[in-house]
Amino acid sequence: MLFTTDKQVIVPQCEGCxxxxxVGDQSFCDAYANPSAKWMLGACPxxxxxxRQNIDASKKVNPLKASKKASKGKG
Ligand code: SF4
Structure with a gap:
C-alpha cells in the first residue's frame, strides 16, 4: 500500500542512513512512515x-548582468 499511517519497513536503499x-528484527525509519515512497522519484531527501552534488554558485551567471558587464568592457 502506498499511503498508510502504519510504519513500513525500510527499503534496501535506506541501508546506512x-x-x-x-526494532526487534525489523528496521524502520524515524523520519518517514513509508520509506519506499521516498525513493520512488529518486533519492530520499x-x-x-x-x-548530493553541490551546485557551484560561482559558475552561475545572470545573463542580464553578464550583458551589462560586457557592454562596459569588463568582460
Ligand atoms: S530518511 Fe530516507 S533514506 Fe533514511 S531511513 Fe528514512 S526513508 Fe530511508
Missing amino acids: SHVQV LGTHVQ
Whole structure:
C-alpha cells in the first residue's frame, strides 16, 4: 500500500542512513512512515548517506548582468 499511517519497513536503499531504527528484527525509519515512497522519484531527501552534488554558485551567471558587464568592457 502506498499511503498508510502504519510504519513500513525500510527499503534496501535506506541501508546506512542514520534515520534507521532497528526494532526487534525489523528496521524502520524515524523520519518517514513509508520509506519506499521516498525513493520512488529518486533519492530520499532526508537520507544522511545520500551523496548530493553541490551546485557551484560561482559558475552561475545572470545573463542580464553578464550583458551589462560586457557592454562596459569588463568582460
Ligand atoms: S530518511 Fe530516507 S533514506 Fe533514511 S531511513 Fe528514512 S526513508 Fe530511508
